[in-house]
Amino acid sequence: MKRPEDLRSHRWFGGDDLRDFSHRARSRQLGLNPEEHLGKPVIGILNTWSDINPCHMHLRERAEQVKRGVWQAGGFPLEFPVATLSETFQKPTPMLYRNLLAMETEEILRSYPIDGAVLMGGCDKTTPALLMGAASAGLPAIFVPAGPMLRGHWRNEVLGSGTDMWKYWDEKRAGLIGDTELAELERGLARSPGTCMTMGTASTMTSAAEVLGMTMPGAASIPAVDSAHHRMAAASGLRIVDMVWEDLTIGQVLGKDAFADAITTVLALGGSTNAVIHLIAMAGRCGIPLSLAEFDVVAREVPVLANIRPGGAYLMEDFYYAGGLPGLLSRLTDLLHTDRPTVSGRTLGETLEGARVHNDDVIRPRDNPLAAEGGVAVLHGNLAPSGAVIKHIAAEARLLRHTGPAVVFDDYPDLKKRINDPALAVTADSVLVLRGSGPLGGPGMPEYGMLPIPDYLLAQGIRDMVRISDARMSGTSYGACVLHVAPESFVGGPLALVRDGDPITLDVPARTLRLEVDDVELERRRAEWVAPAPKFERGYGALYSEHITQADEGCDFDFLARPGANPEPDVR
Numbered sequence: 001m002k003r004p005e006d007l008r009s010h011r012w013f014g015g016d017d018l019r020d021f022s023h024r025a026r027s028r029q030l031g032l033n034p035e036e037h038l039g040k041p042v043i044g045i046l047n048t049w050s051d052i053n054p055c056h057m058h059l060r061e062r063a064e065q066v067k068r069g070v071w072q073a074g075g076f077p078l079e080f081p082v083a084t085l086s087e088t089f090q091k092p093t094p095m096l097y098r099n100l101l102a103m104e105t106e107e108i109l110r111s112y113p114i115d116g117a118v119l120m121g122g123c124d125k126t127t128p129a130l131l132m133g134a135a136s137a138g139l140p141a142i143f144v145p146a147g148p149m150l151r152g153h154w155r156n157e158v159l160g161s162g163t164d165m166w167k168y169w170d171e172k173r174a175g176l177i178g179d180t181e182l183a184e185l186e187r188g189l190a191r192s193p194g195t196c197m198t199m200g201t202a203s204t205m206t207s208a209a210e211v212l213g214m215t216m217p218g219a220a221s222i223p224a225v226d227s228a229h230h231r232m233a234a235a236s237g238l239r240i241v242d243m244v245w246e247d248l249t250i251g252q253v254l255g256k257d258a259f260a261d262a263i264t265t266v267l268a269l270g271g272s273t274n275a276v277i278h279l280i281a282m283a284g285r286c287g288i289p290l291s292l293a294e295f296d297v298v299a300r301e302v303p304v305l306a307n308i309r310p311g312g313a314y315l316m317e318d319f320y321y322a323g324g325l326p327g328l329l330s331r332l333t334d335l336l337h338t339d340r341p342t343v344s345g346r347t348l349g350e351t352l353e354g355a356r357v358h359n360d361d362v363i364r365p366r367d368n369p370l371a372a373e374g375g376v377a378v379l380h381g382n383l384a385p386s387g388a389v390i391k392h393i394a395a396e397a398r399l400l401r402h403t404g405p406a407v408v409f410d411d412y413p414d415l416k417k418r419i420n421d422p423a424l425a426v427t428a429d430s431v432l433v434l435r436g437s438g439p440l441g442g443p444g445m446p447e448y449g450m451l452p453i454p455d456y457l458l459a460q461g462i463r464d465m466v467r468i469s470d471a472r473m474s475g476t477s478y479g480a481c482v483l484h485v486a487p488e489s490f491v492g493g494p495l496a497l498v499r500d501g502d503p504i505t506l507d508v509p510a511r512t513l514r515l516e517v518d519d520v521e522l523e524r525r526r527a528e529w530v531a532p533a534p535k536f537e538r539g540y541g542a543l544y545s546e547h548i549t550q551a552d553e554g555c556d557f558d559f560l561a562r563p564g565a566n567p568e569p570d571v572r
Contacts, residue, residue, distance in 0.1 A: 004039035012113035037076035041244035044114035050084035055123035058193035069237025096444025098125040105133025116244040122146025127205040128278035135285040140243040145206035147224035148316035149194030160198040162476020163310040174458035194224030197316040199308040200475030204271035211265040213342030217351040221324030257337035267374025270304040270311035272475025281554030292387040299374030310478040311393040322362035326355035381513040386486035395480035396464040400508040404429040411436035438470035438488025449473030484551040497525040
């Protein structure tokens with residue numbers, strides 16, 4: 001147990017030299033008496049609230065509840081606004097800025113008199129960004145997930161944000177609904193604060209944070225507006241103070257077994273393909289190598305138990321009432337490392353004591369899974385030497401073994417311009433290929449991977465096709481979409497060599513993705529390929545371009561992912 005003089009913040013406030021005098025004087029400028037925080041754990045609350053992030057619009061209020069818990073435990077809370085990554089509004093993609101938030105998190109925790117941290121986020125990239133930065137900083141930390149929004153509604157139909165947006169937009173393009181219906185859908189898709197209520201990237205990553213041991217038990221499943229969410233926030237503030245006294249750091253929680261359990265959980269949830277990139281990056285910050293192969297090994301052994309859209313039928317609110325993540329984990333205990341620590345002060349196994357499932361259709365028993373294998377498959381072949389992924393649970397089964405002629409688009413503007421051109425002669429058997437959309441080419445690897453199906457095919461009733469790209473796709477999306485093709489086309493990956501009409505074979509059971517063109521021809525094309533000009537000439541974009549890694553490596557910055565320590569700041 002730490003003593004008050006062992007606290008990190010004591011170095012700022014507890015001495016008797018000029019710097020301590022200055023720090024105490026400035027504390028008084030803030031309206032504080034030094035005795036209010038001297039000898040108490042100073043808790044940094046890193047809040048991703050902003051006026052333009054609807055997923056986090058309630059986090060300003062939740063921060064007050066976190067503070068209440070900190071005060072009750074005898075700590076001293078300080079709130080820090082950090083970058084908000086709004087999936088809807090930030091362009092070209094918040095993925096471009098995940099590492100920026102991770103850097104900000106790490107440096108705030110290192111440079112200020114903070115003894116422990118409460119990390120507040122939930123919208124897609126904020127969860128991995130906050131945890132990556134906190135892992136690099138190495139202080140005691142706990143994560144407060146924003147929680148999913150309430151169910152959507154339209155004409156007695158339950159809507160899932162994202163998933164039903166894609167569905168009904170295609171219905172509009174096919175001429176099956178009109179502007180009136182679309183306007184009603186617009187008002188009914190998102191009805192409260194919180195993240196997407198499907199098993200998209202947000203709920204996938206907050207669930208991963210929970211099973212990693214970084215949240216209070218059950219935190220990830222609580223709807224954003226439920227009163228239990230208020231109580232969880234206060235309990236997190238209460239707990240972080242004890243974590244500081246116990247010196248329970250993030251490094252003690254995030255070990256290799258924790259990431260193995262996160263992979264198992266994500267696959268049992270039928271979670272987002274984006275989790276593959278984020279977990280690799282998060283593990284890298286903890287000095288733990290994680291490869292695509294490990295995901296595929298686990299995927300062959302772990303069934304999908306969560307019957308949640310887009311791969312299933314229900315929504316996160318149903319999942320919460322059915323028992324939430326603790327309920328699902330209670331059916332996987334033989335596959336988990338239950339004796340490892342969590343931020344709660346108890347082992348993972350202890351946190352699951354008493355967990356129950358209350359609806360066997362929402363959270364399936366092991367002998368009646370939604371799918372016998374995990375929802376994500378890793379593919380290799382001459383089109384993806386370093387790997388690609390597909391969420392095959394959300395694709396039409398007929399397409400999981402398919403060969404068809406390529407229809408190639410050089411970038412997303414090209415796709416938007418030409419996709420409905422009848423001269424392309426796209427058929428249901430065609431393979432749509434989008435390149436120029438990876439980490440460098442996008443830039444930032446935008447969620448372009450659910451390529452639109454041509455209007456005239458939608459009108460014929462076609463709702464799925466094989467689509468291949470070096471982009472990502474929203475975790476709320478669906479379809480036979482091969483994603484994260486690595487290396488990306490922008491750096492000369494094989495995707496850059498595909499031409500219209502080339503046969504491409506997707507074989508998910510065999511885990512292969514092949515361009516059916518002989519090696520001699522591919523080498524001839526490679527010799528003719530010309531590298532594109534850099535996307536950025538200066539600023540953060542130039543830094544990003546010079547240091548970003550490929551999708552199979554987690555898209556972290558190489559200088560952040562490498563091992564090594566930074567010195568504590570000299571505050572005297």
